Amino acid sequence: MTSTAPAPRRQLMAGSEAIVAAAVEAGCRFFAGYPMTPFTEVLEAFARRLPPVGGVCINAESEIEAVGMAWGALATGARAATGSTGQGLSLMMESFSEIARAELPLVVINMARGQYDYTQATRGGGHGDYRHLVLAPIDVDEAVDLVPLAFDLADRWRNPVQIYGDYLLAHTVQSVAVAPRAFPPLPAKDWAVDGSLGGTGRARNINSLGLVRDLKGIRPQELWTRLQAKWDRMAAEEIRFEAEHTADAELVVVAFGSLAKFARYVVRQLRAEGRAVGYFRPITLWPFPKVELDRAAGGCRRIAVLEQNAGQMVEDVLLSVLGRVETVSIGGISTDNSGFGVGDLLNADEVRRRIEGALP
Amino acid sequence: MTAADKRSLPVLDIAAPPSQAAHLVGDFRPELLRSSEHDLCPGCGEPVAMRLALEVVQELGCAQRAICSVGIGCYTNFTLTMDVDSVQCLHGRAPSVATGIKRMRPESLCFTLQGDGDMVNEGLQEVVHAAARGERITCIMLNNGVFGETGGHMTATTVLGQRTKSSLEGRDAGYHGHPILIADLLAPLGGAAYVARGSVYNAAAITATKRMLRHAFQAQLDGRGFSFVEILTMCPTGWFIPVEQGPQYLHEVLGAVHGVGVLRDGDQLRTTRELLAEPRKGSR
Amino acid sequence: MTAIVSRGTVRLDVEACKGCALCVPACPPRVLSMSTARNERGARYPELVPGCTGCGACRLVCPDYCFEVYKFDEPVVHEVGGGEA
Numbered sequence: 182m183t184s185t186a187p188a189p190r191r192q193l194m195a196g197s198e199a200i201v202a203a204a205v206e207a208g209c210r211f212f213a214g215y216p217m218t219p220f221t222e223v224l225e226a227f228a229r230r231l232p233p234v235g236g237v238c239i240n241a242e243s244e245i246e247a248v249g250m251a252w253g254a255l256a257t258g259a260r261a262a263t264g265s266t267g268q269g270l271s272l273m274m275e276s277f278s279e280i281a282r283a284e285l286p287l288v289v290i291n292m293a294r295g296q297y298d299y300t301q302a303t304r305g306g307g308h309g310d311y312r313h314l315v316l317a318p319i320d321v322d323e324a325v326d327l328v329p330l331a332f333d334l335a336d337r338w339r340n341p342v343q344i345y346g347d348y349l350l351a352h353t354v355q356s357v358a359v360a361p362r363a364f365p366p367l368p369a370k371d372w373a374v375d376g377s378l379g380g381t382g383r384a385r386n387i388n389s390l391g392l393v394r395d396l397k398g399i400r401p402q403e404l405w406t407r408l409q410a411k412w413d414r415m416a417a418e419e420i421r422f423e424a425e426h427t428a429d430a431e432l433v434v435v436a437f438g439s440l441a442k443f444a445r446y447v448v449r450q451l452r453a454e455g456r457a458v459g460y461f462r463p464i465t466l467w468p469f470p471k472v473e474l475d476r477a478a479g480g481c482r483r484i485a486v487l488e489q490n491a492g493q494m495v496e497d498v499l500l501s502v503l504g505r506v507e508t509v510s511i512g513g514i515s516t517d518n519s520g521f522g523v524g525d526l527l528n529a530d531e532v533r534r535r536i537e538g539a540l541p
Numbered sequence: 542m543t544a545a546d547k548r549s550l551p552v553l554d555i556a557a558p559p560s561q562a563a564h565l566v567g568d569f570r571p572e573l574l575r576s577s578e579h580d581l582c583p584g585c586g587e588p589v590a591m592r593l594a595l596e597v598v599q600e601l602g603c604a605q606r607a608i609c610s611v612g613i614g615c616y617t618n619f620t621l622t623m624d625v626d627s628v629q630c631l632h633g634r635a636p637s638v639a640t641g642i643k644r645m646r647p648e649s650l651c652f653t654l655q656g657d658g659d660m661v662n663e664g665l666q667e668v669v670h671a672a673a674r675g676e677r678i679t680c681i682m683l684n685n686g687v688f689g690e691t692g693g694h695m696t697a698t699t700v701l702g703q704r705t706k707s708s709l710e711g712r713d714a715g716y717h718g719h720p721i722l723i724a725d726l727l728a729p730l731g732g733a734a735y736v737a738r739g740s741v742y743n744a745a746a747i748t749a750t751k752r753m754l755r756h757a758f759q760a761q762l763d764g765r766g767f768s769f770v771e772i773l774t775m776c777p778t779g780w781f782i783p784v785e786q787g788p789q790y791l792h793e794v795l796g797a798v799h800g801v802g803v804l805r806d807g808d809q810l811r812t813t814r815e816l817l818a819e820p821r822k823g824s825r
Numbered sequence: 826m827t828a829i830v831s832r833g834t835v836r837l838d839v840e841a842c843k844g845c846a847l848c849v850p851a852c853p854p855r856v857l858s859m860s861t862a863r864n865e866r867g868a869r870y871p872e873l874v875p876g877c878t879g880c881g882a883c884r885l886v887c888p889d890y891c892f893e894v895y896k897f898d899e900p901v902v903h904e905v906g907g908g909e910a
Contacts (some may be wrong), residue, residue: 237644242670246637253641256628374626376649380604386620388629550874550905555837559895567884567894577890583843588888744882784845
């Protein structure tokens with residue numbers, strides 16, 4: 182954005198609406214999805230916002246077909262997305278793993294039920310080796326920045342990128358400005374199929390098996406080895422995190438997503454009261470900022486992992502410090518009777534109580 | 542002249558084009574196939590069907606707008622040699638990929654290439670919804686009544702009495718249930734424009750099947766809705782019969798259940814039962 | 826001597842043939858029969874005697890794309906046999 186451009190208009194938007202507005206602004210022209218709480222409003226917003234810009238939104242007959250349709254749209258070179266909540270993403274896993282190995286730039290919008298899908302998002306539930314780059318916004322404001330980044334990273338790496346949201350993010354209304362973001366130029370999608378090379382002897386084929394048109398067959402060893410190297414580069418180059426007050430902290434609280442906003446708020450509060458507490462938040466859940474966390478928490482006496490599940494991100498924290506720092510889980514299961522992930526843990530007083538309880 | 546007499550006739554040299562003045566009436570392979578090589582079995586019906594589809598794409602002048610979504614089966618081998626843009630899909634999942642392609646590139650000629658196991662087992666939901674939506678794609682199903690690529694197992698189209706590795710004594714209605722005639726499920730749907738079932742068991746059936754493919758692609762080009770061509774093909778390997786019995790088995794066993802003909806064309810709707818009630822053409 | 830007319834002929838890609846022999850019963854004038862010799866992949870392949878009509882049925886049914894089919898500009902007459910009816 183240049184200084185001569187008019188300031189983007191801020192407006193009140195629920196997280197789902199803002200994410201979709203940002204996706205359409207970033208050039209997403211195809212979406213397919215299936216209604217499921219708390220993701221449904223994303224589908225509704227795409228259904229409203231895509232047709233006026235010449236895009237396509239399909240309410241597919243199931244999540245499996247939704248990701249299949251996005252796969253086809255991606256194959257034509259379009260920016261395309263799908264999404265659901267964790268349960269729906271479970272259905273898409275076979276396709277996710279193939280799409281990643283076919284090097285298609287899928288963007289996945291996960292409006293999770295709380296933080297229960299961390300392992301699913303970061304390890305994947307599909308077969309074989311593949312990685313999704315996962316971005317977890319702390320609030321609607323950050324989500325609006327991460328969405329265009331997701332489309333850019335997906336195209337830049339030719340790899341799926343997931344936005345990890347949740348019920349709270351979906352339904353929180355914030356004043357946000359959805360504006361175009363500038364990124365360095367991307368290579369042309371000369372791999373995309375449009376039929377035009379048919380009959381020339383050089384027709385294109387998009388596949389996940391390393392098919393080689395020398396008529397002899399597929400080369401999965403070569404493709405998958407190259408992909409492994411690509412994921413290693415992504416892991417080295419795409420780490421994003423946020424940290425505060427870690428240099429002299431005795432306790433570092435690690436949290437992600439919506440719950441991290443509560444943790445950050447409480448840590449700042451405790452700091453103001455003179456307590457030696459720090460805060461660390463991975464923005465990329467994959468690649469997890471292992472070295473950065475180890476560096477930030479290296480001098481502290483204890484790490485407290487605050488997550489809303491039975492213990493998923495804590496495994497990445499443990500891998501980061503490799504036993505050098507005592508690590509405790511202070512989060513846990515917390516959901517109301519709907520199961521949608523809005524639980525008592527999403528409360529500043531409760532978070533403060535748990536963090537105070539972990540102070541060494 | 543008897544066959545014995547014919548065997549005493551001189552064998553002609555056919556390794557080279559004729560020396561007498563002649564004109565070519567049929568190429569070795571379609572232009573849209575870069576090589577005749579494929580790994581499919583002797584006597585397989587799928588390459589016969591592939592030729593028809595690729596010839597029709599060429600004859601309609603659509604080589605440079607055709608995009609094929611390929612399922613998983615023996616026919617997947619053709620992605621190595623077919624000179625048409627293609628996307629490799631998961632088992633059963635070509636119709637949704639074709640949907641995404643067609644919606645973003647409405648001017649393309651989008652077709653799927655699937656087997657019966659792929660489409661009617663794994664992908665039943667996909668093709669039914671694509672047809673109901675009237676998705677302007679053409680789904681082609683190569684039906685040999687078995688999962689050929691994995692070695693000859695029962696699919697949803699395997700006929701009663703047919704022996705496979707998972708129906709060793711023959712498909713039994715009480716234990717295995719009945720086959721699904723997918724064309725009958727698709728033909729009545731509002732979005733379906735053209736639904737037909739052909740066969741490659743002999744030259745006449747092959748010629749009729751090529752016409753069906755032409756009508757189906759034309760329905761897509763005209764924007765009339767979803768089109769579907771099922772093509773009965775031989776799989777002597779998966780049927781555990783000698784190669785030379787393939788065409789007869791196809792016509793008399795599969796063809797007696799999966800009747801050939803046109804089930805839907807615009808407002809005209811027929812069932813397989815009605816097709817089978819007509820006198821069967823081409824008994825051998 | 827008998828005169829047999831061929832209105833067409835074929836060219837065979839011998840090495841592409843996998844020996845399925847489906848062309849033999851598909852040929853309406855029955856002028857194809859399998860060889861005793863074998864090609865490089867070990868398969869017998871079809872041989873042609875006079876009487877081909879150039880109908881192309883063999884080409885249609887062949888799974889391995891082994892046939893080119895020709896129609897003669899003028900029918901070719903083969904004088905065959907010697908003293909046989």
